[in-house]
Amino acid sequence: MQQNLRLCIAQMTSTNRHAGNIAFVEHAVQHAVAQGCDLLALPEAAGMMNKDRDDARTQITVEAEDPFISACKRLAAEHGIWIQTGSTPVASGDGRFLNHANLINAQGISVAQYDKIHLFDVFLEGRPATGESSRYAPGAEGVVVDTPWGSWGMSICYDLRFPHLFRDYALRDATIMFIPSAFTVPTGDAHWETLLRARAIENGAYVVAAAQVGNHDDGRITWGHSLVIDPWGKVLTDLGGTEAGLAVVDLDMEMVRRSRDQIPNLRNARDYTVRHITT
Template sequence: MSIFRAAAVQMRSGADIARNVETMEKLVGEAVAKGTTYVQTPEMTGALMRDREALIASLRDEDNDPVFRAASALAAKYGIFVHIGSTAIAAGNDRIANRGAIFAPTGRKLATYDKIHMFDVDLDNGESWRESATYAPGNESVVVELPFANLGMAICYDIRFAQLFREQALAGANVISAPAAFTRQTGEAHWHVLQRARAIENGAFLISAAQGGLHEDGRETYGHSIIVSPWGKVLAEADHAEPGVIVADIDVAESATARAKIPNLKNARPFTIKMVAANA
C-alpha cells in the first residue's frame, strides 16, 4: 500500500459512441499529464441514450466494445490503471449489462462489475426511470487488489445501499467508488451527503466520476465528480457540470488511521428487530 494520485474524469456522454470515446481519450490524457496512476470515468461512458432500440443496436460484447478496447489501449499507452465507471455491454442471452471494468498498465482487463441496484424511481415533476426495463442487474460485489489499494467497485444508484460498501470494507477495501450519472434533481438533494457518508462510515477513500450537464437525449445530470477522504473531507471536486478532470493524492494509510479512531467496523453487533404495536 502506498500513496497514489487518482483522477476522476467528468463527461457529458451523448449518443455517438465514437465521439464519447474521443472525449474520454482526451480527458484521460489530461489526467495523465497531471501525474495520475489511476483514472476513473463515469457511469455510461460509452453513451447515454433513452432510445432502447438504438442502444441495443449499438451493443457489443466485451472483446469488441469500443470503450473497453480504448480503455485497454490507454492503460497500456500511459502505464496506468484505467477504471471505466460503466458502459452498456451485450452480456449474452438477450441481456444488457451496465458494466464497469478496470484495466492494468499492461492493458489487461483485471475485473468487471455489473451494477447490482437498478434505478427504478418516480421523482417530482414527472421524472421517471426504469433501469430494470433495459438492464439485467448483477449479483456479485467486486473488490480489486491493486498494487496501492484494495478498490471496491460500485455504480451510481448503488451509493444508496450502505450494506454494499460495508461488506466491501469488511472484505478489505480501503478505497470505494461510485461512478455515476446522477440526475440533477437527486444530485442537488443527496449527492454530497451520500458520498461523504459512505466514506466516513467505512473509513475509506471514495472516488466518484460523474456525468454532468444536459445530454442529447434530454436528461440532465448533476456532475460534481468528487474524491473524499476516510474522515469525510472533500479532497477534490468539480463544482460544476462541465466536462473536466479532478485529481487528488491518496495516502491509503489514512484509511487504517480513520478506522483506528472510529472502529465501527469492529464494533458492529448483531441485533434483532422487535415490533411493538400501540393498543388503541
C-alpha cells in the first residue's frame, strides 16, 4: 500500500447546467495536477444541481451518456489523476433519478460506482419538507473499493447520519470515507462538523467531505465548510462557508493503522442483546 496520498478537495457552487460545472472541474484538475496531487475529490451534485424537475429531465441521462461523468473520465486520463466525482444525477429507469457517484482512476476508468442509499426526507421546523425520495430512487448497496492507498468507502451526504454504514466500511478496512455533500445551512450549522468528526474518530479513518457552498441557480443555499479530517478527529482543512475553492492536503495512510492500534474499538466490539424493561 502506498503510504502518502496528496489530495485536492474541491468546494463548489454548482449550476443547473452540466457545462458550468465541467468548466470548474477542468480548472480544479489543472490546479490539482500542478500541485502534484494524486486525487481530486468533488462534492455532492458536482455535475448538476437543479430542483426544477422538468428542466432537469431535459438534461439527465443514463450514466454511460452523462456528459459530466464522461468529462471526468477524460480529464482523469489526460492528466493521470484519480477523481472522486462527488455525485451527479443520472436516470434510474423508474422515472426518478439516482444520486450517483463514481471513483475514476488515473487511466480514466470508473473503478467503482455508488448510488446514495439514504434519501433526505426530513421535516425542518419552518421549512417545507424535502421529500428527496419523490425525485430520487435509493441505492441498495454500500461500496468499498481497493486502491493503491488502501480500501475506500463511498457515501453521499445524508448517509452521514447512519453510522452503521461507516462501521461496515471500517470492518472491511476502509482507510478513507468519502462523504460528498450539499448540506442545508440550518443542519450544517448544527451538525456538519460534529457528525463528520464522529465518523472519523469512531472508525479510525480519514473523512473527506467535499461540499457545496453558497447561492445556487435553482435557489438553494448550501453550508459549505468542506472538511478533511484525520483518524484522530483533527480537522486538517476547512474551506469555509462563503465561496467555492480548492485545498491540497497530504494524508499519511499509516495513521489509520496507528489510530486503530491505539484505540482498537473495531476489535473490541462485542455481540449483545438489549433487554427492554417495562414498568
